[in-house]
Amino acid sequence: MKCQIVFGLVILMTGLQGCATVAVDPHAGFPQVAQLVNDRGAPELTWTPGVEESPPRLDAISSRLAEGLTEEEAVRIALLNNRELQALYARLGIAHADLVQASLLHNPVIGVTSGFPIAGGIVDLGFGLAMDLIDFLYTPLRKRVATARFEEAKLRVAADVLDAVWRTQTAFYTHQANEQALEMRRQVAAATAASFNLAQRLREAGNLRELDVATEQALAEEAKADLRFAEIATRDSRERLNLLMGLSGEHALLWTVTPARLLDPREAATNADLEARAMKQSLDLAAADQLIVAAAENVRLDRASALFPEVVVGGKGERDGREWEPGPTFILPLPLFDRGQARIARAQAELRQARELRTALAVRIAAIARSTRARLEGYRERALQYRDVVLPVRQRVLEQTQLQYNAMQIGPLDLLRAKEQQIEAGIRYIDALREYWLAQADHTLLLAGRLPPTEAAPAAPTLEQLPRLPFSTLQ
């Protein structure tokens, strides 16, 4: 009879368990992540779990690669083809599995004992069925913690996707600038080589001192050394972009970048309420909120289970001799020493920490938003100053130098030097333009709800100190 009660209980709990169980889903969370990043301006994400090994459909993009890579195209390819990013999505599965795990009751325990009388006779038999009764009460609480963590994981994956977009953009701008600077370094080398050549001709004619020839040669050789440096930087930035776009083999050699976009002065690049919008959109803040929820649920869970972390009920049957002796069992820890105070204190401290970190993060976001806006405006002014003032003036200097040369007031070496200075100004313009676009990428990222993960402004580093929070290693 009593045995029947125990079994009935088991069956009931199994039924309840069936209702509460979260099903395993390999895609879990991905549509929400895709939606999140799509809402924030990133292109559509694709992920086909299970076919990671098959080569991605690069044929479609390879024709576009040859035409000249734009920044948008690079981002699209990176999101499609970067395997580390694809691996990142698997993290959703891990978090989801944790959630599924949290929703499962501990299995009942069944035990069998037997005794063989030495003197002989009937074998003693005993069996017991026990399950953690209180687990049934704690499961919804555990599920709430795990749900908050799953939400947090989705936000973090979305943040990592935005980071990947940002990384691809900044790598693109850097490479674009490097390529143009390289071309200009080639021109500087050509100008100084021509100067050196001319100086040698003058020397051959008997008109120039060895000192002047050596001076020209020194300039020419240094320009060549600078050219090597520019070549290294360009190859480096190209490979970084290849890495981010997941390109290798022939695909890695296929593409060229389009020249830097010109600044449009009408482009009101900065957002007046950047601070407010960066806060509102912030994935980091949302993740921090989920952490607070999880921490708060942890506190509740630890409080609830402080005295009685487990209550085991069950039934047993023993055959002593020939007689079966069924009866219920009940195990309850006696809270004499550990009344759960340490666990509660820990959970409370973690909650306080999560709250403080959230506040700190908000302060950080506001500060970075302000400095990003200032940087963007400043670099924009600087790039415009180069484009609209410095370069035209340098051009005028060159034209006037040519006229003075035509008037035989200055020599051909002076003319070539003016050309060289004009190119150097061009290099500084490219540099200004690159800084502007990098600031622009930071600005875009902030608006999308993510702190730029630059060295100068590390993205919420203190959050990383929190345990149980895996961060992307895609760097």
Add this chain to the structure above:
Amino acid sequence: MKLQHKSRTLNRRRFLAGAAALGSTGVLLRQVEATEGNLSHQHHQATARPVLSTAPQSLLDRIDPKPTQPPGEPGKDYTPVITPNNVSLAWKVVNGIKVYHLIAEEVEHQFAPGLHARCWGFNGRVHGPTIEAVEGDRVRVYVTNKLPGATSVHWHGLLLPNGMDGVAGLTQAVIKPGATFRYEFTLRQHGTFMYHSHHDEMTQMALGAMGLFVIHPRKPKAERPDRDFAFMLAEWRLDVGTSRPNPNEMTDFNIFTFNAKAFPATAPMAVRLGERVRIRLANVAAMSHHPIHLHGYQFRVTETDGGQIPLSAQQRETSVLVAIGQSRTIEFVADEPGDWAMHCHMTHHVMNQMGDKFPNMIGVKAAEVDAQVRRLLPDYMTMGHDGMAEHGIHLDTGHMKVPENSIPMRGGPGPFDYITMGGLLTVLKVREELDDDRAPGWYQHPKGTVASTATVAELQRDGIKV
């Protein structure tokens, strides 16, 4: 010489015709004779300055003698001077005194076509117009200062009372902007003199504030010239592309001028064959003496700013060095027709806006470098590797653009080829027939009198192997 003889007859005929035009020849001659005695006495008194004189004389009269003759009249008392590219200053007679008015002011001046500058001059001209007078004249010169700064005018080489000498600070106060000063003195000498600013000279003279002061003899001992030309020599620094002379320049001058004009803008001297020609040269350059060389003639140096050179001391020359602050007068009879160059013999003084920063490119073989440089600078070409002569032609034909307002290394077109000179170059044009209203064109050489390519037959005839 046949030509010489012809020139004399021409001379006499022209003189008589001129005199008739002026009025009664008899009256003119009488007047000249009547004043002759006084004039020569005055002349002696004035030029020989020794204080020890037997004639009783008040101190004031010695310092500033009263004129004893009526003001000298052009045509009658002197053949007016020609200042090529400039004019003589107008004057009027008030109570027997010649009254002039100089206005010092900023003037937009053209040195040659394609090169103008804001200079300082007088009466709208650079240099100022020539003051012309006659020995014994009493002159009164008002000087109005319309310059931005104070000024003064010094009468260079004139014998006059110390207080009229025009050295600001030393003999007078400065003439402040807007003020007008009066200078007045009697001319006791004749010759070629100058006037120029004597306040902040380095600035004001570098900008052109000066002019010629020609005093004709009342009764010339020598024959009067038929043509009397006067030139002021000067030098300037005008960087290519600028439009104001730079007074701070100490050594590198790049514009050299006859009467503030650089060739090809110098007006030629047109002379009829056989005429007696006088050329007055006065130098107020900042740093350069100019050896002026006349082609085709031997001339005599007849005057310095110290007065007439005795005939016995007048050497025959083909060049005369006119040092800074000096004047020299040369004379000759124009007995050989043609276009004769007169120029400074310092070769850099017959260049316009030469740049001394340009490297020596002579002999440079740069053909392949040209292609290399043109990839960076499409308009580039190596210049000067076979000399500078081509440059002016390139500019004149518009092949090559140079900064606005500049005439670098530019000369001018000639009848045979491009003339590769500029600066201190002008042309003496001697012609049998001359239309006085118009400068004659290029000289038409009689057949066989122009150097040209030797023919093969000529070379063979004379055994010349080339």
